[in-house]
Amino acid sequence: MKRPPWVARATAPLAATGLAAAGVLIAAYLTATRLAGDLPACGPLVGCEQVATSAYSDVFGIPVAAFGLGFSLVVLAAVVAWWRTGSRRAILAAYALGLMGLVVVAYLTYLELFVIHAICAWCVAYAATVALGWGVTALALRR
Amino acid sequence: MPADPSSPPVSRRERRRRERAEIPSGQHRRSSQKSVGRKGPSLAVVSLLAALFGFAAIAAFQLAAPGDEGSSPGVADLLVPPATIPAGIAVDGESAGRPDAALVLEIYGDYQCPVCARFAREYLGRLVADFVQPGDLRVVDRAIAFLGTGQPDESEQAAIGAACAADQNRYWAFHDILLWNQHGENEGAFSPERLAAMADAVGLERGAWDACVADPARLAAIRQATADAAAAQIVSTPTLVLGNANDPAGGERIVGMPRTYEELAAAIRARLATGAATSIAPTVP
Numbered sequence: 001m002k003r004p005p006w007v008a009r010a011t012a013p014l015a016a017t018g019l020a021a022a023g024v025l026i027a028a029y030l031t032a033t034r035l036a037g038d039l040p041a042c043g044p045l046v047g048c049e050q051v052a053t054s055a056y057s058d059v060f061g062i063p064v065a066a067f068g069l070g071f072s073l074v075v076l077a078a079v080v081a082w083w084r085t086g087s088r089r090a091i092l093a094a095y096a097l098g099l100m101g102l103v104v105v106a107y108l109t110y111l112e113l114f115v116i117h118a119i120c121a122w123c124v125a126y127a128a129t130v131a132l133g134w135g136v137t138a139l140a141l142r143r
Numbered sequence: 144m145p146a147d148p149s150s151p152p153v154s155r156r157e158r159r160r161r162e163r164a165e166i167p168s169g170q171h172r173r174s175s176q177k178s179v180g181r182k183g184p185s186l187a188v189v190s191l192l193a194a195l196f197g198f199a200a201i202a203a204f205q206l207a208a209p210g211d212e213g214s215s216p217g218v219a220d221l222l223v224p225p226a227t228i229p230a231g232i233a234v235d236g237e238s239a240g241r242p243d244a245a246l247v248l249e250i251y252g253d254y255q256c257p258v259c260a261r262f263a264r265e266y267l268g269r270l271v272a273d274f275v276q277p278g279d280l281r282v283v284d285r286a287i288a289f290l291g292t293g294q295p296d297e298s299e300q301a302a303i304g305a306a307c308a309a310d311q312n313r314y315w316a317f318h319d320i321l322l323w324n325q326h327g328e329n330e331g332a333f334s335p336e337r338l339a340a341m342a343d344a345v346g347l348e349r350g351a352w353d354a355c356v357a358d359p360a361r362l363a364a365i366r367q368a369t370a371d372a373a374a375a376q377i378v379s380t381p382t383l384v385l386g387n388a389n390d391p392a393g394g395e396r397i398v399g400m401p402r403t404y405e406e407l408a409a410a411i412r413a414r415l416a417t418g419a420a421t422s423i424a425p426t427v428p
Binding site for chain 1 (some may be wrong): 189204
């Protein structure tokens with residue numbers, strides 16, 4: 001069976017899967033600390049507590065990290081489907097989700113920088129997984 | 144039922160996969176679907192829709208995030224903290240310590256800023272014991288207000304409440320109760336009712352305090368203080384300015400909470416010893 005062009009290189013779906021899985025882990029950690037009433041560990045970096053205790057850390061009473069967790073799980077499902085089946089619909093879904101996520105994390109990063117005046121390393125790492133994951137799907141679609 | 148009884152039943156999914164496999168790569172076509180373009184929905188349409196969904200999510204977020212009325216803290220759950228400035232230390236409004244102390248530490252903070260509360264809880268008491276009590280340092284609290292979003296603006300109202308407590312020489316008690324009773328930002332921690340309960344808790348004379356809080360000149364003063372600080376590039380809190388009492392303009396600026404108390408104490412000791420500035424790394428943004 002001949003593979004359609006967007007599965008010709010397994011690197012891209014693998015990279016996207018890895019990024020989505022990293023996003024799931026980060027969001028799960030942030031959601032768990034939030035639900036446990038703890039603050040995320042910042043290590044030598046600072047700003048996490050300021051972001052985590054800000055008014056923007058939850059919306060409709062749900063932690064923002066929980067939205068991130070749900071989002072990353074859906075993206076993970078889409079990129080795994082892309083990886084395993086090479087379905088164009090799956091990569092399109094991952095691409096569309098990624099772009100939507102990119103818009104949202106860009107806004108959240110703006111909030112950190114200009115409204116909360118603190119930058120949280122976990123949030124930046126999460127935003128990077130979303131941005132890079134979207135970049136991978138966009139490049140794969142262009143091929 | 145398949146038309147040819149000799150071939151096994153084939154699922155629709157399987158059939159589609161076979162169809163797809165027959166098409167040479169690069170010419171893939173979704174024949175079984177209402178397709179928009181050559182490869183299904185065009186990338187431009189998908190991108191546009193995805194971006195629109197993203198902006199819709201932001202709009203929903205903006206509608207919901209500031210405020211969050213559901214979890215407004217009540218007046219019953221006020222914490223009454225231990226005094227940061229113990230009795231016996233000379234207090235003049237927002238200033239604590241001997242008027243002739245060699246050094247002055249100005250503490251710029253927004254009452255809604257969580258790191259400012261941490262600074263007050265973790266470092267201020269130690270600073271007082273180590274430097275203010277012996278008479279080497281005078282601390283001056285400089286409230287500014289830039290984190291508030293609603294009306295009334297909780298950062299401004301908290302600062303006004305504290306300034307009015309200063310009129311009764313109870314500034315620091317009000318400062319402490321404010322910082323020990325933060326509840327997120329703009330979530331009602333410093334609602335008018337809760338501020339009034341704090342005024343009662345620290346034993347203010349309510350008639351005078353109420354009249355003071357309602358005075359528009361107080362609001363103008365805190366806004367002016369915030370604008371002055373911004374003009375001096377003090378835009379994040381806490382910002383500490385450590386200077387010699389006889390040279391108020393030559394202070395060294397420490398942006399954010401120093402990573403350890405010792406770092407701050409060392410900077411103060413060095414300045415006490417030499418009268419000169421040392422460098423201290425900015426930490427918490």
